[in-house]
Amino acid sequence: MPRYFSTLPTVPIPKTLLIVLAFSAVVLMKMSLISPTPSLNGLILKNVDGNGQGQAALSSYDVDGKHDHDHKIDANLNMKDNGDNDSVTHTENEGEEDLGEGLFDPIRMGDIHLKHRIVMCPLTRHRADERGVHRKGLGEVYYEQRASDGGLIITEGTVVAHEAGGEANVPGIYSAEQVDGWKSMTDKVHAKGGKIVCQLWALGRVADPSLVDIVYAPSKIPLIPPSPDNPSSAPDSESGKFEKSKAESKLKEMTQKDIDRFVAHFKQAARNAVKAGFDGIEVHAANGYLIDQFIQTNSNNRTDAYGGPSPLHRIQFLLDILESVSAVIPISRVGLRISPYSDFQGMRMVRPLDTFVPLLEEVLTRYPDLAYVHIIKGGEGDDIQPLRNVVSDLGRGTGVIVAGEYTPDKARRVVREKGGAVGFGRYFISNPDLPFRIANNLPLNEWDEDTFYTTEAEGYTE
Ligand SMILES: Cc1cc2nc3c(=O)[nH]c(=O)nc-3n(C[C@H](O)[C@H](O)[C@H](O)COP(=O)(O)O)c2cc1C
Numbered sequence: 161m162p163r164y165f166s167t168l169p170t171v172p173i174p175k176t177l178l179i180v181l182a183f184s185a186v187v188l189m190k191m192s193l194i195s196p197t198p199s200l201n202g203l204i205l206k207n208v209d210g211n212g213q214g215q216a217a218l219s220s221y222d223v224d225g226k227h228d229h230d231h232k233i234d235a236n237l238n239m240k241d242n243g244d245n246d247s248v249t250h251t252e253n254e255g256e257e258d259l260g261e262g263l264f265d266p267i268r269m270g271d272i273h274l275k276h277r278i279v280m281c282p283l284t285r286h287r288a289d290e291r292g293v294h295r296k297g298l299g300e301v302y303y304e305q306r307a308s309d310g311g312l313i314i315t316e317g318t319v320v321a322h323e324a325g326g327e328a329n330v331p332g333i334y335s336a337e338q339v340d341g342w343k344s345m346t347d348k349v350h351a352k353g354g355k356i357v358c359q360l361w362a363l364g365r366v367a368d369p370s371l372v373d374i375v376y377a378p379s380k381i382p383l384i385p386p387s388p389d390n391p392s393s394a395p396d397s398e399s400g401k402f403e404k405s406k407a408e409s410k411l412k413e414m415t416q417k418d419i420d421r422f423v424a425h426f427k428q429a430a431r432n433a434v435k436a437g438f439d440g441i442e443v444h445a446a447n448g449y450l451i452d453q454f455i456q457t458n459s460n461n462r463t464d465a466y467g468g469p470s471p472l473h474r475i476q477f478l479l480d481i482l483e484s485v486s487a488v489i490p491i492s493r494v495g496l497r498i499s500p501y502s503d504f505q506g507m508r509m510v511r512p513l514d515t516f517v518p519l520l521e522e523v524l525t526r527y528p529d530l531a532y533v534h535i536i537k538g539g540e541g542d543d544i545q546p547l548r549n550v551v552s553d554l555g556r557g558t559g560v561i562v563a564g565e566y567t568p569d570k571a572r573r574v575v576r577e578k579g580g581a582v583g584f585g586r587y588f589i590s591n592p593d594l595p596f597r598i599a600n601n602l603p604l605n606e607w608d609e610d611t612f613y614t615t616e617a618e619g620y621t622e
Pocket of ligand 1: 282283497564587
């Protein structure tokens, strides 16, 4: 099991002092309850044993993530800087008994240092304008509301170029206006001590053909129209999304030239993300979009270097993208999202692990400093442990984020048993202050699907 340990030395603390510290923490939490922008404070008491002996640690991280330090409170409450920027070490403890990491223990995702492990998943919300720019006072408020001290937000899917798009009212990161728009959002998140990475997205065969001239895909394999037997091939048509099968008439199998151009789009988008002040990027290789379409045999029947039975061919497009983005942003600030078991948008190839294990092995052999791997888990019996094992074997400080129908209890359990962090999607829509609520065991609001993809403030910031 991948584990992350603080190398902070332990110092015994008298029981009375621990009680005072715990009381102070509660008071600070309560104070932030009445704050207009509630955020978690960084005080974390941990490793207190039954005899009242323990260790208190206060982690503080610079917003830019460059000069992160762990501080330790000694028994006299003097803060001491232990001077170690990389105080979280990566070790292999697969199969060991539960060592009890908690949702509110700090964690490192490559060079992105977090104070807690509740991650906001990427969530498309259709609130950008028709030029793919977030509207003033709307997107900013949305992301600011969801920022927390030391917490990670992954933006909604953000298209890397106009020709990589094909969904109405989604943001891009290829024009100066879009970059400016994102800058004000990253500023707001950083002002609350949060971290934010941009999810870079190309749609491929699921693009709406009324919005793009050509629908680029690895192969001319359209989505089959939805049917009761195959409800997942067209996503969410009830929620206002388009009928994917219409893309067939404009579908083009990508040539090498097309591939090179799309790879260059990802590179420029990564450069723009740095300019916009993001802490990193997440390469969206999940959910049946373009990169996933290359990876899986359901949508790729090429016979060249980008297709065929060998997973190493089908992951070549992803490898090209990782190589290109790593030239403009440190790989320790690049995350990768995969969904090996999802059948969304006509995916879920036979024996997904035969492809996704070699995929991670290849990626992490080339890039052991990758920031994180973000895995959308499947259902009962869909084992993601082999993927975690690859990360713990080959990653150097690479984090794992798991997502998919987590409740706070399930999240606590998976972090305790497996380490890593947990992505929440829909609960972040209906609970902007989700980390605060979980920390304080407050009830959670249920989400309202009817406002997921509407274009106004209701269900978004209000
Ligand atoms: C409204 C909505 C929009 C989503 N948009 C994206 C997206 O842009 N990129 C992505 O990778 N996943 C997207 N997802 C999937 C979520 O990131 C997440 O994996 C999923 O909601 C499962 O997590 P949950 O059960 O905590 O909601 C979206 C999900 C929802 C409900």
